[in-house]
Amino acid sequence: MGNFLLIPVIFIAVVILFSSFFIVKQQTAVTVERFGKFHSIRGSGLHMKIPIVDRIAGRLSLKIQQLDVIVETKTLDDVFVKLKISVQYVVLKDKAYEAFYKLEYPHEQITSYVFDVVRAEVPKMKLDDVFVKKDDIAIAVKTELQEAMFDYGFDIIKTLVTDxxxxxxxxxxxxxxxxxxxxxxxxxxxxDAARILIVEKAKAEAESKRLQGQGIADQRREIARGLEESVEVLNKVGINSQEASALIVVTQHYDTLQSIGEATNTNLILLPNSPQAGSDMLNNMVASFTASNMIGEEMKKNNPPNIGSKKK
Structure with missing residues (x-):
């Protein structure tokens, strides 16, 4: 009978012994109360408490935590916009008491401050400024939270406007x-590209016209030089200038007719090509040269050269 009663006593003693010890993980703070009153804050490691008398009231994480808050507000130019504010915070180890007992819902408290600051800052800005000055909004939120949450045992590490x-x-x-x-x-x-193309095309055309004109001038110069040489050759064999010019014109006339006849797919050109066309052209030219000579002789008779004045 005595052994039978001893077993429950041993069991109760083992339970009480094991319940007297507890382990606290790294980066964790445990609040211990004695008869419902705060007793101590225990850090990481193995700890002992008095069974029934002491109890673990709660655990606080000392790691950096993040809270995302989405705030909808209106800008200065009456545009509704949603901002996602990420708040990174941590419980101060030496203020674990305040963090555990002063705030029951720290997330709601932080959220309220974020809403208050964002809805005070964003309505002062236009939508474009919200994108440009998002760092200013984040700094304003952190400053407000830092002052408000420090007394409650929280340190605001960083605030970010993430969206x-x-x-x-x-x-x-x-x-x-x-x-x-x-x-x-x-x-x-x-x-601009079209304008440059037009300008360059005009320059190219102008250069082409200049070169074309220069070529025509050179061509005419060479033709005149050839005619001059032809007249000189004919003069050497006793043909005067008028007859030589007429002969050259007639020759060019028949050369032109020959070249037109040899060419294919040419346009219609009307030229005097009757048998007497060459002789008529020659007679007309001889008559023109004779008339011009007579007019020149008559002008010399009517306007004799001036004789120099006598010396006094």
Whole structure:
């Protein structure tokens, strides 16, 4: 009978012995209460407590934690936008008491401060400024939280504006504006390219005309030189200048007719090609030269050369 009663006593003693010890993990703080009153904060390691008298009231993580808060607000230009604010915070080891007893729901407290700061800062900015000055918003949130949460045993490590999401219609309008700006720039570049092509084409045409004119001038110069040489050769055999010029014209006339006859797919050209055409042309030229000589002789008779004045 005595042994039978001894077993429960031993069992109870073992349970009480094991319940007197507890282990605290790394980066964790355990709050111990004695008869419902705060007793101590225990760090990582093996610890002992008085069974029934002491109890573990709660555990706090000393690791850096992150809380994401989505805030919807309106900008200065009346655009509704959603901002995602990421708050990184940690429980201060030497203020574990305040963190455990002063705040029952720290996440809700942090969220409230984030809403308050964002809705105070963003309505002062236009939508474009919200994207540009998102770091200023993050700094304002951190400053406000740092002051408010330090007394509660929390340290704000960093705040980040991780997302800015305007209304879908606003995003579509912004995309259309960007597309229009890019099309405008593309049109300007295309216009500049077309203008450059026109200018360069005009320069090329001008250079071509200049070279063409120079070629025609050189051609005419060579023709005149050849005619001059032909007249000199004919003069040496007793043919005067008028007869030589007439002979050259007649020769060129028949050469032209021959070249037209040899060419294919030529346009219609009307020229005097009757048998007497050459003689008529020659007679007309001889008559013109004779008339011009007579006029020249008559002008010499009517306007004799001036005789120099006598010396006094």
């Amino acid at each position: 800015i999401d305007p209304d879908q219609q606003v995003k579509n309008a912004m995309n259309r504006i960007n597309a229009s700006e890019r099309e405008k720039i593309a049109a300007q570049f295309e216009g």
